[in-house]
Amino acid sequence: MKKNSPTLSDVALKAGVSMMTVSRVINNKGKVKPETREHVLKIAAEVGYRPNYIARSLATKRSTTIGLVVPDITNPFFSEIAKGVEDEAYRLGYNVFLCNFDENPEREFDVLTSLAEKQVDGIVLCSSRQNNKQLYHSLGLFKHVVLINRQLPAPSHTIQSLILDDFNGAKLAVEHLLSHKRKRIVLLSGPKQSHSAFQKEKGYLAALKKHNIAHDPEQIKHCSPTMICGKDTMSMLLKNDPTIDAVLAFNDLLAIGAMLACQEFGKIIPQELEIIGFDDIPLSKLIIPGITTLTYPKKEIGSIAMKIIYQMMDQDISLDFPKTFAPQFIFRQSSPK
Amino acid sequence: MKKNSPTLSDVALKAGVSMMTVSRVINNKGKVKPETREHVLKIAAEVGYRPNYIARSLATKRSTTIGLVVPDITNPFFSEIAKGVEDEAYRLGYNVFLCNFDENPEREFDVLTSLAEKQVDGIVLCSSRQNNKQLYHSLGLFKHVVLINRQLPAPSHTIQSLILDDFNGAKLAVEHLLSHKRKRIVLLSGPKQSHSAFQKEKGYLAALKKHNIAHDPEQIKHCSPTMICGKDTMSMLLKNDPTIDAVLAFNDLLAIGAMLACQEFGKIIPQELEIIGFDDIPLSKLIIPGITTLTYPKKEIGSIAMKIIYQMMDQDISLDFPKTFAPQFIFRQSSPK
DNA sequence: TTGTAAGCGTTATCAC
DNA sequence: GTGATAACGCTTACAA
Numbered sequence: 227m228k229k230n231s232p233t234l235s236d237v238a239l240k241a242g243v244s245m246m247t248v249s250r251v252i253n254n255k256g257k258v259k260p261e262t263r264e265h266v267l268k269i270a271a272e273v274g275y276r277p278n279y280i281a282r283s284l285a286t287k288r289s290t291t292i293g294l295v296v297p298d299i300t301n302p303f304f305s306e307i308a309k310g311v312e313d314e315a316y317r318l319g320y321n322v323f324l325c326n327f328d329e330n331p332e333r334e335f336d337v338l339t340s341l342a343e344k345q346v347d348g349i350v351l352c353s354s355r356q357n358n359k360q361l362y363h364s365l366g367l368f369k370h371v372v373l374i375n376r377q378l379p380a381p382s383h384t385i386q387s388l389i390l391d392d393f394n395g396a397k398l399a400v401e402h403l404l405s406h407k408r409k410r411i412v413l414l415s416g417p418k419q420s421h422s423a424f425q426k427e428k429g430y431l432a433a434l435k436k437h438n439i440a441h442d443p444e445q446i447k448h449c450s451p452t453m454i455c456g457k458d459t460m461s462m463l464l465k466n467d468p469t470i471d472a473v474l475a476f477n478d479l480l481a482i483g484a485m486l487a488c489q490e491f492g493k494i495i496p497q498e499l500e501i502i503g504f505d506d507i508p509l510s511k512l513i514i515p516g517i518t519t520l521t522y523p524k525k526e527i528g529s530i531a532m533k534i535i536y537q538m539m540d541q542d543i544s545l546d547f548p549k550t551f552a553p554q555f556i557f558r559q560s561s562p563k
Numbered sequence: 564m565k566k567n568s569p570t571l572s573d574v575a576l577k578a579g580v581s582m583m584t585v586s587r588v589i590n591n592k593g594k595v596k597p598e599t600r601e602h603v604l605k606i607a608a609e610v611g612y613r614p615n616y617i618a619r620s621l622a623t624k625r626s627t628t629i630g631l632v633v634p635d636i637t638n639p640f641f642s643e644i645a646k647g648v649e650d651e652a653y654r655l656g657y658n659v660f661l662c663n664f665d666e667n668p669e670r671e672f673d674v675l676t677s678l679a680e681k682q683v684d685g686i687v688l689c690s691s692r693q694n695n696k697q698l699y700h701s702l703g704l705f706k707h708v709v710l711i712n713r714q715l716p717a718p719s720h721t722i723q724s725l726i727l728d729d730f731n732g733a734k735l736a737v738e739h740l741l742s743h744k745r746k747r748i749v750l751l752s753g754p755k756q757s758h759s760a761f762q763k764e765k766g767y768l769a770a771l772k773k774h775n776i777a778h779d780p781e782q783i784k785h786c787s788p789t790m791i792c793g794k795d796t797m798s799m800l801l802k803n804d805p806t807i808d809a810v811l812a813f814n815d816l817l818a819i820g821a822m823l824a825c826q827e828f829g830k831i832i833p834q835e836l837e838i839i840g841f842d843d844i845p846l847s848k849l850i851i852p853g854i855t856t857l858t859y860p861k862k863e864i865g866s867i868a869m870k871i872i873y874q875m876m877d878q879d880i881s882l883d884f885p886k887t888f889a890p891q892f893i894f895r896q897s898s899p900k
Numbered sequence: 901t902t903g904t905a906a907g908c909g910t911t912a913t914c915a916c
Numbered sequence: 917g918t919g920a921t922a923a924c925g926c927t928t929a930c931a932a
Contacts, residue, residue, distance in 0.1 A: 281909030
């Protein structure tokens with residue numbers, strides 16, 4: 227059996243000083259005579275001392291730890307955000323708890339509770355699927371919260387939101403399709419509880435209304451945000467109505483799925499049918515035809531979320547980060563400029 | 564300012580019992596009279612008591628927390644594994660620190676150190692890029708380790724390895740291509756320090772040797788495991804040597820990149836050129852032509868890794884999990900059966 | 901069945 | 917500059 231790792235007091239004993247001196251040296255805090263500092267450092271290295279952050283956290287009430295809560299880390303949109311969060315956390319000396327909730331509000335609640343119990347300094351919550359009341363309750367457990375793509379009616383100084391302007395993104399996309407004389411534009415929407423899906427739906431309807439186009443409810447379908455669901459849903463739609471000439475998809479996974487369905491139906495893209503997605507996942511650029519898409523700077527958003535929490539920790543400094551992100555239109559073959 | 568959250572002793576005071584009684588109730592441990600239990604629970608709920616796991620961890624020397632260390636969470640192979648780990652962790656009441664190291668051994672070392680300081684109960688380390696000496700040193704910081712796709716010369720009872728049989732996977736793939744009379748088989752290999760890439764290279768060479776095929780060093784190219792690198796490298800290869808008639812790729816991202824390059828060169832797949840990849844990422848099934856691939860049960864591997872750590876914690880020692888995984892051949896259009 | 905006391909490894913506070 | 921002592925919130929071990 228290996229013996230327990232050395233503690234502050236082990237080092238202190240061996241160095242012939244008090245624990246506080248060792249603590250000061252380790253944390254570079256307070257005054258310590260250079261010689262004793264050297265000596266302590268030498269002993270610490272000798273015995274292989276490592277600070278115990280659990281003990282430190284208990285004493286300081288700071289865990290240098292945050293939680294990142296996402297619907298599904300295998301979705302490229304969220305894994306990019308996660309990368310941004312984690313990279314920034316690494317720079318700042320933080321660690322990140324990753325939690326998936328699989329579009330399941332109950333699991334979302336569970337993981338939030340467990341993160342609170344682990345005393346995280348804050349959380350980044352993406353695309354919450356809880357209703358406002360539940361959500362407000364859950365978030366009360368935390369000192370600092372950054373919400374990505376979800377706004378709370380009664381914001382507080384502990385809760386910041388980073389908003390993606392999905393409403394205007396969808397509106398822009400539909401107007402682009404209309405300018406190409408598209409007549410039957412289908413919306414492959416996302417999960418029913420998704421705030422983002424809701425905004426995109428509103429944008430889609432707003433564009434149609436603005437141009438006095440009648441809206442057929444059959445043209446909106448909800449899907450889980452996966453390629454396979456996009457393909458299946460699109461196949462079904464094309465079977466019922468071969469006159470569809472454009473698709474706006476909740477995300478690129480759905481858009482690509484739809485495109486694969488079109489290929490099977492012999493629909494030529496973009497001549498016979500145009501497709502626009504959201505997110506600009508890596509694949510969208512490489513596939514042929516390339517997917518036209520609306521996107522946000524995902525890594526940057528993750529990084530900003532982490533920075534905001536970090537700043538909130540240290541008594542709200544300036545917080546001069548962008549809080550809302552306009553979609554960027556990227557034109558590729560599936561719906562050219 | 565919100566007041567601090569209530570502690571065990573707050574609850575004890577208000578309930579008129581000792582801290583230990585409350586502790587017993589909260590943890591369902593030891594004997595407590597049903598009536599007092601009810602009463603304590605009621606008070607706890609009233610004041611909104613939540614256990615502080617930092618304090619608990621310090622007392623028990625268990626953090627119910629593990630670290631998951633991967634090269635890059637945006638790679639679908641690792642995000643699937645991460646999903647498996649996290650799902651199982653959720654079931655077992657654990658939380659998971661996610662760390663990327665971006666193929667950078669120094670960062671890998673850093674994150675391992677920080678995880679040790681956070682007192683994780685164990686780590687799951689995927690595709691380490693450290694050399695054996697460094698690695699052995701880093702792993703010494705942990706009580707329990709599961710290595711995915713990396714074996715240590717001197718294994719210990721604290722370190723378990725889950726091995727993917729990439730050698731035989733590559734060998735099988737090449738033999739399959741040879742059975743189709745392919746003459747010039749290119750290997751798009753992975754990062755130079757990758758254990759997995761090394762094994763696949765050995766398998767590739769072994770198959771050629773077994774069938775007395777001369778090996779041309781120009782036919783092995785190292786790539787970073789991304790679609791774009793696959794496409795660029797394949798373009799370059801085809802430019803130099805249009806007689807290439809088969810590709811074995813380190814992973815499906817590279818395979819798909821290679822396929823896109825072939826399409827640009829007008830190479831007909833699979834008639835003129837066959838492609839085989841590894842990992843069976845979701846896209847490989849959906850794209851046309853589908854990518855033939857060798858795969859492992861990624862979520863299951865993640866789940867098993869977490870279970871192993873959990874069992875090691877409780878000296879359960881049954882540990883009757885599979886430790887080595889044979890690749891499963893999935894035939895699609897890019898290299899039919 | 902319940903309570904008391906010590907201790908987990910660190911930092912805050914205040915004295916020297 | 918340095919050190920003693922009391923927290924931090926919980927559990928372990930033992931006593932009642």
